[in-house]
Amino acid sequence: MSPPRISVLLPIYKVEDYVEDCLDSLLSQSCTDFEIIAVDDSSPDRSGEIAARILAQQDRIPWKLVRNTDNKGLAETRKIAALEARGDYVLCVDSDDRVHHDLIRTVLREAEQHDADVVVFAAESISPDGTVNYDIASGDGIISGVEAVQKILELRMQAFCWNKLVRRSIFVAAEHPCGLIFEDVCVSVQTLANAKVVRLIPDKLYSYMLRESGISRRFNPQIVDLFAIIDWVERSTASLPIVDYKRLFFRLKYMWAYRAIAFQTAITAPTYQLASPILQSVSEKLRAKHLLGMLADRRLKLPILMTMLKIHPWFFYCFVRRFNRR
Missing domain, CATH: 3.90.550.10 (Spore Coat Polysaccharide Biosynthesis Protein SpsA; Chain A)
Incomplete structure (x- = not known):
């Protein structure tokens, strides 16, 4: 057979x-x-x-x-x-x-x-x-x-x-x-x-x-794996003949991955103590040029919130929790 x-x-x-x-x-x-x-x-x-x-x-x-x-x-x-x-x-x-x-x-x-x-x-x-x-x-x-x-x-x-x-x-x-x-x-x-x-x-x-135990439904410190995943994607795609690659990858890295790590952590972490190390890791990786890049992409709300995260993760955590009650 x-x-x-x-x-x-x-x-x-x-x-x-x-x-x-x-x-x-x-x-x-x-x-x-x-x-x-x-x-x-x-x-x-x-x-x-x-x-x-x-x-x-x-x-x-x-x-x-x-x-x-x-x-x-x-x-x-x-x-x-x-x-x-x-x-x-x-x-x-x-x-x-x-x-x-x-x-x-x-x-x-x-x-x-x-x-x-x-x-x-x-x-x-x-x-x-x-x-x-x-x-x-x-x-x-x-x-x-x-x-x-x-x-x-x-x-x-x-x-x-x-x-x-x-x-x-x-x-x-x-x-x-x-x-x-x-x-x-x-x-x-x-x-x-x-x-x-x-x-x-x-x-x-x-x-x-969609299960209650799924990645997007619960606090999971392993969400920081996205840093490594995105770096890996950059290494594997940088040589491909993709139109407007730099702009597209900027969006993927900072406006999708970094945003996902920060927002999902703030929404799902039951306390700021648990969220703080992860939010701090995103804050440390953000630079002024990244925030300006988000602004240049005509995404006004996101750079404002990520600037809040850069100033201090506690401000970001409180704001997101206040307006994203589950």
Whole structure:
């Protein structure tokens, strides 16, 4: 029997309440030309056991379950799964999310029709109560990998791994940062930069389930990983032929990443004592030229608030908490 065309990479960690729904959405696909490579990342709960039971109860979709002897983190676990995979393409799925029943059929059709290295599809963010928070658009067309990277720098394309079908050889060759959050940004930039053909389709094929324990919903000191991630992105994109690169990267670094670190910390940290070291780290990296650059970009409110942060993080923390009550 020939290997399946697509390998679904499914890291499993602390998802015992959600993994069954995720697997049900995968096992009910309208196309069966795929396999599931699940990796139990030394989960402390019954997630791996539940996944093994559900997968063993069916023989429609080939599967394999790998167990990490110690916790590796999301990026390295995906890489482990990719090395076990047999498909021409890989598809990352988070084990607490759900996918559309035509996901495999649709992305495989588009990849074959256009000989695409990457297929990017739309998604939706879903609240715990089932309501749709927002749509994650992808566009419609055929572009080069460098053009796709430019879209990420322009903040017109999301750098998630889970809304992209990627040729396995490209995915495996990418560097997967170990131990960092926001690792999707690094992996997506690499895979897109090394892709010749990127197919964008508008189909909403993935449901990203917004959990209370998610990165954007709770205080996480590891948000400072964004400093390292953005520096890495700069090293890997500076040589690409991207139009207006310096301005675009300035926006990504200071008006997205630095802003995200500062605002998310101020909003989610329960006390100033917890927020202070992180806010101070952003303040120390900001220079007058960065604030002037924000102002020159006609973003009046942001440079005012970031100037407040530069003067003293406590002023910034109090102001953001006052006007961003959750």
